Amino acid sequence: MSLTIAPLLIGGIKVWPPIVLAPMSGVTNRTMRALYKPFGFGLTVTEFVSSNALEYGNRRTMEMIDQHGVEKPVSTQLWGNDPATMAYAAKVVRECGADIVDINFGCPAPKVTKTEGGSACLRDPERCEAIMEAVVRAVDCPVTMKMRLGWSEDRLVFVDVARRAQRVGIAAVTLHARTAKQFYKGSASWERIAELKRAVDIPVIGNGDLADPHDTLERMRESGVDAVMIGRAALGNPWLVSGLRALMEGREPQPWPPASERLRFAVHHYETMVTELGESRAVPQMRKHLGWYLKGFFAAAELRERLMRVEGAREALAILEQTIERLSGAPALAVA
Ligand SMILES: Cc1cc2nc3c(=O)[nH]c(=O)nc-3n(C[C@H](O)[C@H](O)[C@H](O)COP(=O)(O)O)c2cc1C
The missing domain is CATH 3.20.20.70 (Aldolase class I)
Incomplete structure (x- = not known):
């Protein structure tokens, strides 16, 4: 083309x-x-x-x-x-x-x-x-x-x-x-x-x-x-x-980033929202965003459910960090 x-x-x-x-x-x-x-x-x-x-x-x-x-x-x-x-x-x-x-x-x-x-x-x-x-x-x-x-x-x-x-x-x-x-x-x-x-x-x-x-x-x-x-x-x-x-720009697109990298960016998004909006406003807004970041992840349903329930940023970020650790080094799990 x-x-x-x-x-x-x-x-x-x-x-x-x-x-x-x-x-x-x-x-x-x-x-x-x-x-x-x-x-x-x-x-x-x-x-x-x-x-x-x-x-x-x-x-x-x-x-x-x-x-x-x-x-x-x-x-x-x-x-x-x-x-x-x-x-x-x-x-x-x-x-x-x-x-x-x-x-x-x-x-x-x-x-x-x-x-x-x-x-x-x-x-x-x-x-x-x-x-x-x-x-x-x-x-x-x-x-x-x-x-x-x-x-x-x-x-x-x-x-x-x-x-x-x-x-x-x-x-x-x-x-x-x-x-x-x-x-x-x-x-x-x-x-x-x-x-x-x-x-x-x-x-x-x-x-x-x-x-x-x-x-x-x-x-x-x-x-x-x-x-x-x-x-x-x-x-x-x-x-x-x-x-x-x-x-x-005439280049081939990079391969899809692995799941851990996508979640790493979600963490960065979360932390930036907390810094800029304060925790009480960032947490409900980030529930929506996390739902989007998790789309297509293998076995995301359980993770999503845990993240939707958390009340504070610290808990949400801890869950994300644990997941990243588990995924690190794993090939791309995303199937979106
Ligand atoms: C949550 C949400 C909020 C939206 N808010 C606006 C808005 O403030 N102004 C606007 O012009 N369109 C708004 N739209 C429409 C989008 O700009 C866009 O026209 C629409 O989603 C179709 O594009 P897409 O298929 O790429 O999503 C909104 C869409 C969504 C999903």
Whole structure:
């Protein structure tokens, strides 16, 4: 397969490799973004942040837009339904260091859509345009937008909304190729991502169900997208992205790391979360991450169960260290 990969250009910002870590609420905090970026993400995106909450400047919200610096460039994602509030929020996040402001027209969660935010905006493409225009005018950095195909299969608006985006100066568009009503059911339609790429001149970032480096390159080739965004498959498995990066740079991917090495990285993740967030917040968050790190491990069920029960970081880390010791030197056990 011959495919020349170029950097993704978002306004004046050059993104290499053209692999974006998907924004994931409750997951892609600054610790995670900083830990995962070196594996080969050219760009990371914050969890989505409510534009209304930014108006009130609440402490947790300000933390969500905070950065390490090492994970730059950072795109900060905003959601809301009001052009003026979104413009105000964009100015705040820009002042707080966002390199790119991303607008969320994709979230299907009822708590967001019932206020006409996220994917509910796609029910009204004119309002999408007004929001995008207001945000583009408010800040001196590139503005991007992430959307789904439309609210429902009979209301597919992705081409319409992307053309509006292009008209008002949006610098790149990401398409998670499902409808809002689908949530995560079915599969992402890469044919529709290809259709979008043909319909606009601004860069298109394709998203949905990418889980293997070779398949991802094939998707890029078939659809012609400028970049790919990877979410769930990278959770607990950032080595997927190292493999993809290697392919993009014309190298063979390294063999899958042995189980002990994967757990060693999970320990590092755990310790960093405790240092940065404090134990009481890190422990429940790390339960999710450990579940992901253990995916595909031989006999992981029992280990997972023990780890889910622990109350403190010290106990969890001791279990992980014992497991690493047992596994050390053993060949890769992962079968994911
Ligand atoms: C736990 C979780 C949280 C998410 N939060 C956000 C979010 O805050 N903003 C957003 O645009 N998309 C969010 N998404 C959607 C992802 O960014 C991505 O579009 C989706 O998971 C499809 O990509 P994937 O198949 O590579 O996971 C979230 C997805 C998950 C699984």
